[in-house]
Amino acid sequence: MSGPHVIRGSVVLPESELRWRFSRSSGPGGQHVNTSDTQVELRFDLAATDALPPVWKERALERLAPRLVDGVLTVRAAEHRSQWRNRETAAARMASLLAEATAPPRPPRKRKKVPRGVVERRLRGKRHRGDIKRGRQGRGWD
Numbered sequence: 001m002s003g004p005h006v007i008r009g010s011v012v013l014p015e016s017e018l019r020w021r022f023s024r025s026s027g028p029g030g031q032h033v034n035t036s037d038t039q040v041e042l043r044f045d046l047a048a049t050d051a052l053p054p055v056w057k058e059r060a061l062e063r064l065a066p067r068l069v070d071g072v073l074t075v076r077a078a079e080h081r082s083q084w085r086n087r088e089t090a091a092a093r094m095a096s097l098l099a100e101a102t103a104p105p106r107p108p109r110k111r112k113k114v115p116r117g118v119v120e121r122r123l124r125g126k127r128h129r130g131d132i133k134r135g136r137q138g139r140g141w142d
Contacts, residue, residue, distance in 0.1 A: 005095040007052075008102065013095055014051045019043040020087070025078040039078040042090040044098075047071025056102035063101040073097070 004012040022037035046052075046060055046068060064073060075097065077090035 005091045007095050007098045011052060011056070013044070013091065013098070014049070017044060017049055017051060018091070018094075019045075022083060025081075025086075036083070038081060038083045038086055039076065040083065040086040040090045042075045042077075042087075042094055044073045044094060045071060046073050046098075052098075052102065059103075060098060060101040064097070 004015075006012050019042070021041040021043070023039045023041070024037055025039040046057070046064065048071065049057065052060065061068070061071070067073060073094065075090050075094045077086040077093065079089060080086050
């Protein structure tokens with residue numbers, strides 16, 4: 001691999017906890033495609049890892065629950081014709097998924113009063129459309 005895949009800050013994906021599986025990719029590719037295992041499946045046991053801080057781990061388990069199978073996160077990559085590039089893609093995708101899942105929650109949105117000008121413009125536009133439609137009724141065209 002091309003070095004440690006950073007999740008956020010100093011936390012990295014531990015290479016020892018990653019499980020790789022290779023298989024043949026689907027799609028066109030000629031004679032080479034039938035003999036090379038270029039598709040990559042990367043597995044990371046999120047439930048059993050000690051690489052993440054406990055708060056991050058909890059957050060990730062909660063947010064990635066629909067994607068997890070028995071606490072294991074799986075990512076597939078088959079875009080490239082080379083196994084090496086697919087490995088890079090899968091590891092980067094795994095790191096970005098974990099970074100997104102472990103990010104702190106956004107602060108709650110503060111509701112603000114709608115400015116008077118915005119309300120007036122909206123009502124003026126509604127009145128204008130109503131006048132246009134009223135003008136199409138054809139009353140008084142005798």
